[in-house]
Amino acid sequence: MQRESAMRGSRRREQPRMNMAPLIDCVFLLLIFFMVSTTFAPLPGIRVKLPPPGRPSTEKPKGLIMRIANPEGSEKFGTMVLNDEIVDVQDLIFKFQAAPDEAKNMLVIQSERNVLHEQIVIIMDLAKRAGVDKIGFAMVARGPGE
Amino acid sequence: MMFQRKKREMPDIPMAPLIDCVFLLLIFFMVATVMRVNPPFKVFLPDSQVRQDFPRKKFNLYISAAGQISLDDRIMPTLDDLEEVLAINENKIETLIIKADKNARHGIVIDTMERAKRRAIENIAIAVREGEYAGSI
Numbered sequence: 001m002q003r004e005s006a007m008r009g010s011r012r013r014e015q016p017r018m019n020m021a022p023l024i025d026c027v028f029l030l031l032i033f034f035m036v037s038t039t040f041a042p043l044p045g046i047r048v049k050l051p052p053p054g055r056p057s058t059e060k061p062k063g064l065i066m067r068i069a070n071p072e073g074s075e076k077f078g079t080m081v082l083n084d085e086i087v088d089v090q091d092l093i094f095k096f097q098a099a100p101d102e103a104k105n106m107l108v109i110q111s112e113r114n115v116l117h118e119q120i121v122i123i124m125d126l127a128k129r130a131g132v133d134k135i136g137f138a139m140v141a142r143g144p145g146e
Numbered sequence: 147m148m149f150q151r152k153k154r155e156m157p158d159i160p161m162a163p164l165i166d167c168v169f170l171l172l173i174f175f176m177v178a179t180v181m182r183v184n185p186p187f188k189v190f191l192p193d194s195q196v197r198q199d200f201p202r203k204k205f206n207l208y209i210s211a212a213g214q215i216s217l218d219d220r221i222m223p224t225l226d227d228l229e230e231v232l233a234i235n236e237n238k239i240e241t242l243i244i245k246a247d248k249n250a251r252h253g254i255v256i257d258t259m260e261r262a263k264r265r266a267i268e269n270i271a272i273a274v275r276e277g278e279y280a281g282s283i
Contacts, residue, residue: 020161034172040178048270
């Protein structure tokens with residue numbers, strides 16, 4: 001009896017030998033997969049501001065107001081009106097630069113529905129380059145379900 | 147004879163620290179990885195020279211040239227569906243990044259922004275591709 005228990009004790013204390021190699025292979029594989037699939041490059045974008053939800057404000061927005069009409073016929077881009085003045089994209093940046101500093105605080109874009117997104121981004125790009133701080137979009141207030 | 151035998155013996159390298167290190171790297175990359183999901187349509191982002199940097203995260207809103215909306219890889223048939231999904235994930239969205247095709251209509255982009263706004267998603271950004279606009283207006 002004594003001998004048997006001694007034997008069992010020695011067996012228990014023996015380290016089980018695990019084969020680690022396949023596990024390590026597996027971990028390496030996962031490591032390489034995650035290394036390859038990770039991208040650290042940030043996403044380029046332009047931040048926009050929206051008017052607060054709820055009731056539409058009655059006061060006239062301060063800053064620059066850009067209105068864009070739907071493109072007509074074969075035109076790609078619609079007509080742009082900056083503070084009641086028709087502007088061309090070529091001299092749009094100069095108009096933005098020439099604007100007084102307090103107006104440069106904010107640009108509000110009021111655009112019709114069929115204007116291309118590309119045109120909006122061009123305007124935002126030019127405005128940001130000219131030093132306009134914030135860009136916002138005007139929205140038409142509509143009830144839910146409309 | 148004894149000399150030769152010794153030479154053939156494998157040198158004993160301790161593997162444990164190496165494995166620890168590899169596990170650490172694995173966990174780091176697992177945490178840092180954001181799986182990129184693509185929408186079921188192609189999106190050509192508009193060009194812009196100005197850019198701000200945003201971290202790549204989940205919940206990007208894609209808008210196709212035809213006006214289809216997709217949140218990551220899930221097509222949203224109507225704006226109400228979009229609003230519903232945004233409402234569920236409201237707390238997980240820090241900045242809603244809108245990746246709209248350059249030929250998408252502005253109306254649909256505004257519609258999606260309005261829905262996001264209704265769900266109190268304050269930070270909205272429009273994704274661009276870095277580069278000078280090549281054409282003329």
